[in-house]
Amino acid sequence: MLTLRIIPCLDVKEGRVVKGVNFVDLRDAGDPVEQATAYGAQGADEVTFLDIGATHENRDTMLDVVSRTAASLFIPLTVGGGVRSVDDVRRLLLAGADKASINSAAVAEPELVRRAAEAFGSQCIVVAIDAKQVTPGRWEIFTHGGRKATGIDAVGWAERMAELGAGELLVTSMDRDGTKRGFDLELLRRIRQRVRLPLVASGGVGSLEHFVEGAEAGATGLLAASVFHDGVYRIAQAKAALAVAGWPVRPEEKAA
Amino acid sequence: MRLAVVDPGSGNLASVHRAVERAAEMAGAAVQVTVTRDPADVAAADRVVLPGQGAFAACRHGLDALPGMEAALNEHIGPRARPLLGICVGMQLFAERGLEHGVTPGLAWLPGEVAPMDPRGPDGKPLPLPQMGWNRLDISQDHALFAGLAPDAHAYFVHSYAWSGGRPEDLLATTDYGGPVTAVVGRANIAGTQFHVEKSGLTGLTILANFLTWSP
Numbered sequence: 001m002l003t004l005r006i007i008p009c010l011d012v013k014e015g016r017v018v019k020g021v022n023f024v025d026l027r028d029a030g031d032p033v034e035q036a037t038a039y040g041a042q043g044a045d046e047v048t049f050l051d052i053g054a055t056h057e058n059r060d061t062m063l064d065v066v067s068r069t070a071a072s073l074f075i076p077l078t079v080g081g082g083v084r085s086v087d088d089v090r091r092l093l094l095a096g097a098d099k100a101s102i103n104s105a106a107v108a109e110p111e112l113v114r115r116a117a118e119a120f121g122s123q124c125i126v127v128a129i130d131a132k133q134v135t136p137g138r139w140e141i142f143t144h145g146g147r148k149a150t151g152i153d154a155v156g157w158a159e160r161m162a163e164l165g166a167g168e169l170l171v172t173s174m175d176r177d178g179t180k181r182g183f184d185l186e187l188l189r190r191i192r193q194r195v196r197l198p199l200v201a202s203g204g205v206g207s208l209e210h211f212v213e214g215a216e217a218g219a220t221g222l223l224a225a226s227v228f229h230d231g232v233y234r235i236a237q238a239k240a241a242l243a244v245a246g247w248p249v250r251p252e253e254k255a256a
Numbered sequence: 257m258r259l260a261v262v263d264p265g266s267g268n269l270a271s272v273h274r275a276v277e278r279a280a281e282m283a284g285a286a287v288q289v290t291v292t293r294d295p296a297d298v299a300a301a302d303r304v305v306l307p308g309q310g311a312f313a314a315c316r317h318g319l320d321a322l323p324g325m326e327a328a329l330n331e332h333i334g335p336r337a338r339p340l341l342g343i344c345v346g347m348q349l350f351a352e353r354g355l356e357h358g359v360t361p362g363l364a365w366l367p368g369e370v371a372p373m374d375p376r377g378p379d380g381k382p383l384p385l386p387q388m389g390w391n392r393l394d395i396s397q398d399h400a401l402f403a404g405l406a407p408d409a410h411a412y413f414v415h416s417y418a419w420s421g422g423r424p425e426d427l428l429a430t431t432d433y434g435g436p437v438t439a440v441v442g443r444a445n446i447a448g449t450q451f452h453v454e455k456s457g458l459t460g461l462t463i464l465a466n467f468l469t470w471s472p
Contacts, residue, residue, distance in 0.1 A: 067270075
């Protein structure tokens with residue numbers, strides 16, 4: 001059985017880990033290389049870096065972080081934030097990222113997803129979808145860290161991204177992010193009904209039960225940040241909660 | 257020992273390179289790793305790793321675009337009888353053909369073909385594709401590559417196409433995704449993993465370390 005993936009997400013700014021509550025109030029929390037390696041040793045199934053406020057100037061800083069992380073982390077590493085071109089994807093992959101996550105640039109230019117998938121294969125192209133509920137039963141895409149509305153229906157967008165060659169969708173609820181109220185399960189269910197791709201749920205984890213709910217809603221990966229960074233839970237606790245609820249998880253292995 | 261990692265075109269082989277170096281430390285082996293598109297490096301290598309990502313046809317065409325590479329690989333595994341490890345699409349290329357947007361001939365090292373998956377859950381509903389994530393290895397035949405693995409070892413898979421129609425004696429391990437899916441094939445001095453050994457944590461590094469010390 002394919003196991004549920006537990007994915008800690010590190011927000012990185014200028015080469016340092018920060019973390020956000022509703023995408024504001026960032027505070028420095030350390031070295032991304034050390035943290036990623038520590039999560040790998042804790043049994044994380046993947047690690048995601050999100051380059052917060054990525055700019056042209058600090059791109060090389062992020063590539064250096066990716067390169068140093070990949071030298072000691074032998075599980076998949078996804079990197080998102082500021083990925084705007086096929087060249088940006090290429091640089092991340094060459095630095096050692098396994099997947100590149102495209103967000104705002106996909107909205108600005110959907111064909112970028114197709115071109116990147118054709119160049120490197122769908123397996124390394126993640127499309128990140130930041131969605132906010134606007135009326136009952138309707139979610140729309142927001143970009144630029146949740147500040148910019150696009151009017152695009154999130155579920156239809158997910159389908160379109162699948163058609164263009166995305167290999168995975170990272171679905172973040174802007175309503176739930178930072179609230180600790182759990183994933184937006186209805187949003188996940190609706191995307192799952194329409195799209196066959198692997199689905200990573202993001203935004204809102206505050207308790208162990210929330211991981212189980214995400215799996216039940218159809219997510220194949222469960223991403224969380226603050227509950228892990230703050231030491232509220234360890235990766236193994238999230239896996240144990242899933243296992244008790246009957247979901248397959250990868251057993252702990254001795255650190256590599 | 258000289259080890260050549262053949263780059264069939266994607267260029268994204270940093271992970272494989274680093275994992276081989278880490279595995280060499282684990283195995284206590286002195287390994288000189290070269291990531292290469294030059295058949296002369298394959299001719300000079302004691303061991304070869306053939307990775308591959310993306311589409312079967314793209315990897316096949318990538319190899320074809322390297323003059324002399326297929327001949328050098330055939331020489332390596334045939335007359336020179338040296339070990340070779342295929343990873344992901346690199347393993348799939350061992351087959352006679354790939355069925356992805358038409359038929360593409362493989363290297364035909366083993367009988368079998370690579371066909372689209374359509375995994376279904378117990379309720380008949382389609383399972384997500386690609387299979388992306390960690391799945392358990394169900395070992396069909398004991399093999400030197402599996403030495404020291406935990407009984408419930410898991411590996412990291414990313415694929416929408418799978419090996420089918422091979423010989424039972426070439427099937428070394430499967431994984432369960434809506435039924436058994438080929439995970440490792442091998443015969444004599446060649447072996448290939450559908451999963452990414454370089455991204456499969458200690459399990460993957462153990463298999464790589466075993467490959468470095470394998471005497472088929």
